[in-house]
Amino acid sequence: MAMFWSLTVVFLLHSEWFFMSAKLRLAINGYGRIGRCFLRALYESSACEQFEIVAINEPADLDSMAYLTRFDSTHGVFPGEVDQGKQTLIINGHSIKVTHAEKPESIDWGAYNLDVLVECSGRYSSRSELMRFIQAGCPRLLLSQPADGAAEVDQTIVYGINEHVLKGDEVLVSNASCTTNAIVPVLAALNRAFSLEHAFLTTLHSVMNDQPLIDGYHRSDLRRTRSAMQSIVPVSTGLAKGVERLLPELAGKVVAKAIRVPTLNVSAIDLMVTTKQVVSVEAINTQMQALAHNAKRLVAYSSHPHASVDFNHNPHSAIIDGSQTRVNGENFVNLLVWFDNEWGFANRLLDTLGYWATHLNLSSPVQFKQPA
Numbered sequence: 001m002a003m004f005w006s007l008t009v010v011f012l013l014h015s016e017w018f019f020m021s022a023k024l025r026l027a028i029n030g031y032g033r034i035g036r037c038f039l040r041a042l043y044e045s046s047a048c049e050q051f052e053i054v055a056i057n058e059p060a061d062l063d064s065m066a067y068l069t070r071f072d073s074t075h076g077v078f079p080g081e082v083d084q085g086k087q088t089l090i091i092n093g094h095s096i097k098v099t100h101a102e103k104p105e106s107i108d109w110g111a112y113n114l115d116v117l118v119e120c121s122g123r124y125s126s127r128s129e130l131m132r133f134i135q136a137g138c139p140r141l142l143l144s145q146p147a148d149g150a151a152e153v154d155q156t157i158v159y160g161i162n163e164h165v166l167k168g169d170e171v172l173v174s175n176a177s178c179t180t181n182a183i184v185p186v187l188a189a190l191n192r193a194f195s196l197e198h199a200f201l202t203t204l205h206s207v208m209n210d211q212p213l214i215d216g217y218h219r220s221d222l223r224r225t226r227s228a229m230q231s232i233v234p235v236s237t238g239l240a241k242g243v244e245r246l247l248p249e250l251a252g253k254v255v256a257k258a259i260r261v262p263t264l265n266v267s268a269i270d271l272m273v274t275t276k277q278v279v280s281v282e283a284i285n286t287q288m289q290a291l292a293h294n295a296k297r298l299v300a301y302s303s304h305p306h307a308s309v310d311f312n313h314n315p316h317s318a319i320i321d322g323s324q325t326r327v328n329g330e331n332f333v334n335l336l337v338w339f340d341n342e343w344g345f346a347n348r349l350l351d352t353l354g355y356w357a358t359h360l361n362l363s364s365p366v367q368f369k370q371p372a
Helices: 033-043 062-070 127-135 178-194 239-246 281-294 343-357
Strands: 024-029 051-057 082-085 088-091 094-099 116-119 141-143 172-174 196-206 233-235 254-261 267-275 299-302 318-321 326-328 332-339
Touching: 024 033, 024 343, 033 051, 033 062, 033 343, 062 082, 062 088, 116 127, 116 343, 127 141, 127 172, 141 343, 178 196, 178 239, 178 267, 178 281, 178 318, 178 332, 178 343, 196 239, 239 254, 281 299, 281 318, 281 326, 281 332
Parallel strands: 024 051, 024 116, 051 094, 116 141, 141 172, 196 254, 299 318
Antiparallel strands: 082 088, 088 094, 196 267, 233 254, 267 332, 318 332, 326 332
16 A cells, blocks of 8 residues: 555645655765755755755865855855864754765765765766765765766756656666756757757856866866966867757757856856747747746746846756847847856756655655745
């Protein structure tokens, strides 16, 4: 009977509650920008009532970890209490074990009785590398980065597009990238409404920590040796492959490039598409408003005169700027899509984790409230 399922789930259609009996036990590997944003997003939402972070592994020292949790130049002072004990980070009175290992197998992950490890270091992108965590005692991983290819993980998820493919038996799940989460819902809606022939994406991305403040060495990209805050820097991107992985109907139709711009946070995608159907600015914006209405937590729409800073700490995957929509002729369309590449993505990690949690076969059932 359902009462005796290892994972008891009660779904109420309108309230979107999932009832389970205990908190899901999480660990974070890699406590950089996304790792800290993920923890903060959890504590800034009701998710902290359903998930418990029991361990963090980060090579940096504990003093720096606590300090950067408490004070964040981009997202402001942490809205709660941050303290530290002996090898513990204490958030709102809750102690989190801290380790500083450089290798997955240097930690006995099984000792934490984990349900999910959230991999936020970005260092591991192949199945063989990721399985090192499993062999060291992790039951399953949620990645904050795309894998090297579809076969390297069990599923790649863009929440709002394909989370329904999660069945609960997965071991390695990727949450794709911030840019993929931003543009895939927009492309999917445009393709449904107007039948896309081609798409060209230019990501205007804020600086990242693989760029030096002043000129310095980079392991693989000469352009990224240049000062991040002094230049606009073209970089490589796997966005086109990521889009086609999630939207196979657009295979062979998508090209992308990426440019880093000297801002701390919030990025944009300049999207150009050609359509089979005749379009107008009004028709495009009507569809984008409908998308925002139907996916209120994930996509927003605005026609106000914006600058990027307006979207700092915005939890949406994408914000469509209707004031920048242009049409050239009958079939050539240009749109601008904003997104907070840190905060929006951290919130999608929580969403994917929450959906996955309701399908996991756990010995200790958990309780999760699907966000409204």
